[in-house]
Amino acid sequence: MSGIPAISVNNVIKSFKDVKAVKGVSFTIKKGEYCALLGPNGAGKTTLMEMIEGIQNPDQGEIIINGQTWKKNELEIHKILGISLQETNFFDKLKVGETLELFSSFYDLESERSNEILDLVNLQEKKNALVKNLSGGQRQRLSLGIALINRPEILLLDEPTTGLDPTARREVWEILFRLKKEHNITMILTTHYMEEADYLCERIIIMDKGTVLADGTLDQLVAKNNGAEIIEFSIEGEASNGFKLNDEKIKMVRDDKNEKWKITVDDIASTLPSFLEEMKQKGIKIKSLECRKMTLDDIFISMTGRRLDE
Numbered sequence: 001m002s003g004i005p006a007i008s009v010n011n012v013i014k015s016f017k018d019v020k021a022v023k024g025v026s027f028t029i030k031k032g033e034y035c036a037l038l039g040p041n042g043a044g045k046t047t048l049m050e051m052i053e054g055i056q057n058p059d060q061g062e063i064i065i066n067g068q069t070w071k072k073n074e075l076e077i078h079k080i081l082g083i084s085l086q087e088t089n090f091f092d093k094l095k096v097g098e099t100l101e102l103f104s105s106f107y108d109l110e111s112e113r114s115n116e117i118l119d120l121v122n123l124q125e126k127k128n129a130l131v132k133n134l135s136g137g138q139r140q141r142l143s144l145g146i147a148l149i150n151r152p153e154i155l156l157l158d159e160p161t162t163g164l165d166p167t168a169r170r171e172v173w174e175i176l177f178r179l180k181k182e183h184n185i186t187m188i189l190t191t192h193y194m195e196e197a198d199y200l201c202e203r204i205i206i207m208d209k210g211t212v213l214a215d216g217t218l219d220q221l222v223a224k225n226n227g228a229e230i231i232e233f234s235i236e237g238e239a240s241n242g243f244k245l246n247d248e249k250i251k252m253v254r255d256d257k258n259e260k261w262k263i264t265v266d267d268i269a270s271t272l273p274s275f276l277e278e279m280k281q282k283g284i285k286i287k288s289l290e291c292r293k294m295t296l297d298d299i300f301i302s303m304t305g306r307r308l309d310e
């Protein structure tokens, strides 16, 4: 029954005393889709993930996984989910191989499965290392390995690469890519890193303050934000506090943090000459100028006035 969505989240609400952590979120994830839940600290990502994972109950709304609900089909759902939490405590005195064997035994799996996982997450050479001696990246891969042990159809990963350096992060990405290609897994991962969402996931859901701000492919999100390209520049002298361009169609925003101006345009090549000409006529000297594609960070700023990492 491939027509059934992998995950449906229908108008889900969750509060903790006076904190409204998730305020009516809805979305549907198709089978085989890789979706990033992107948002700053406190956006409600973990709370939402834990409700999908059956760890917390929504106050209102409904979560359906593969056509089933936690209330009625707990065992069936557990069989198809692979979960990695934002913070995982392993048994530090166990070796990597022993840890995987322990988790295999929870699922009644053959012990050969732990060897397959060591291959899958590139930890074969650490089989006999104590878990407490693993590097941050190796620990995250072990955590991913544990999530994969029961051959899940759906992976739910809460910040699988936070705190990792670019090389270690890339290693995790490569594993996730391979899983998509070879096993058609469905995945939701939460992240603060826009590059991660952009690189790994065809679908991006931006959350802030408990609600969904945007949902779609990167191209769709860019299209909703008046343009696809950005000219970012800084200028010398008094005008740096404020000035206007004649073309009213151009949206100009000043970022006080780095004292730069930003214009969003459809096409840099056709806008840049008239922009430079106008700056010259106004007698404004440009200190720096960068032309680039719109990023998820630009989209987040235009929606909230804040940066993703603030």
Ligand SMILES: Nc1ncnc2c1ncn2[C@@H]1O[C@H](COP(=O)(O)OP(=O)(O)OP(=O)(O)O)[C@@H](O)[C@H]1O
Residues within 6 Å of the ligand: 016, 019, 020, 021, 039, 040, 041, 042, 043, 044, 045, 046, 047, 048, 086
């Ligand atoms: N068990 C809890 N008790 C009280 N408040 C909570 C609890 N869990 C989460 N919250 C609050 O709910 C809001 C959302 O938290 P959540 O952990 O879901 O955010 P997040 O998007 O995962 O953030 P981060 O990126 O920092 O992990 C926050 O204001 C948080 O303080």
Ligand SMILES: [Mg+2]
Residues within 6 Å of the ligand: 045, 046, 047, 086, 158
């Ligand atoms: Mg979180």
